[in-house]
Amino acid sequence: MEPILTINNLTKKFGYLTAVKDLSFTINKGNVYGILGPNGSGKSTTLGIVLNVVNRTSGNFKWFDGSITTHDALKKVGAIIERPNFYPYMTAAENLKLVCKIKGVDVTKIDEKLEIVGLLERKNSKFRTYSLGMKQRLAIASALLNDPEILILDEPTNGLDPQGIHQIRQIIKEIANQGTTILLASHLLDEVEKVCSHVVVLRKGVKLYSGRVDEMISSHGFFELKCNNQKGLLDVIEKDPVFGKVKVEDDLITAFLNQPLSSEDFNKQLFKEGIVLTHLVQRKESLEEQFLQLTDNN
């Protein structure tokens, strides 16, 4: 696979505080990556370093094959960090024109990208008259101007209303479907879960996990069960070595698996024992549960 960004033993210290500690990971072409971590875990600092705005203390990183300077590499990258930063006195089109000049892109792209984020009708309004959602969408248009090889988004839905969040997610999904590599930093787990195939989990600047989302925790998932004969059901489960931990909340039983078992086989087996279920759901831990488990255990 073709690497886009390689980070090796990156460390950043702000005085006594170590914001990023010995971090290494690689971003490959074509995947959608998430950087997960609570507030202050070093997500934005890491992105700041690779984006040339924060100086590293030690370690190194390289864009693509490492043959071009960082600021030239950034011309092939689209990035949005924290808040949309534009010149308030310029219109959307003028702001994008400036970005085109910096990136060395043709200005004909402006209308095309404004269309994607649905701001074409407002292209001649001054940036300061925009709502936060519109500003964020303009930032995405700006990041897309150079048809980037990778799109970096740092908390893209922060501070937006539900409609705005939905719009931004929709746009991200469309971009991901076109095969653009995406790196999404967020503390909103369902956001990452919905769009990312790979994650890097950080806590206090230390990497806890990096790899595929579905391999984050080696578990076989669990069943959620309801039954009118709850006691009978519990007897069966507790006798069966396939099941590990069992939780009971009111009439809902949650049984964790020690080894793979399909819901079909389990249902047949219960039926033979004379137990009829009223509710059967097989699930894997959500990213949130996995994440909390990861950050708690370490």
Next chain:
Amino acid sequence: MLRLLQLELQKLLLNKTSKVLIFISFVLPFLVILLSSIKINVFGFFTLELGELGVFNFPIIWHLTTFFASQFKFFFAIVVVSMIGNEYSNKTLKQNLIDGLSKKEFILSKFYTIIFFSLVSTILIGLISLCIGLFYSSYNEFGIIIQEMNFLLGYFVKLVGFFSLCLFLGMLVKRSAFALAFLFVLYIFEWLVFWGAYEAFGSTDSAFKLKNFLPLESMYKLIDQPFQRIAMTKFPDKAELAYDYAVHWHEIVIVLGWTALFIFLSYRLLKKRDL
């Protein structure tokens, strides 16, 4: 280079405040010089015509116009300081870097803009002085006209040096108002140095010699005040009025040295800073 200049010009010329300030800093000095060249009738008592005093004669006119025009540099200094301050307060500096501008290019785009506007101002002042001179001057020989045109060079270097200082102060404190206050602090500091040197050396002459190396004083010294010179032309026999008013090479070198230092320090500051 053109790309960097275009970038900065777009940032400046689309901003209403800086547009107005640039306009003032260019138009006001010319207006003042033009007005002063017109015959003014003061309520019928007497007519005031500066041209008659011989101040618009070549080559003294180069000295006079560059001296007066350089007093208006403060308006453009506000533009310089705010073009840094705005980049910080809008966080567009960060965005520019992320979009692929290098820190060096960022400083260079500001510096090229400074050179551009200083050059435009120098050319304009040169043209207007030439026109007024040709109109009023008693001597119109080519040899006399081009005499002391090095005041234009002095004017250009003075503007570039002063705006580079403003650029550096802007980078240092990130806020336009504080940067301008810093300029005032520097002015006081130079007088404190002067006072200290006076105490140490015991003479104003040697104290001034030291002060001539400091940034603001060295820029001021490039074009000395012309009043004494005008008086000299009126009373050529008074020897105590004589003073050295020429633009010297060592003065230019000192200011260019400061300019290089300020631009380099601005770059170093930006390079070391986490945004």
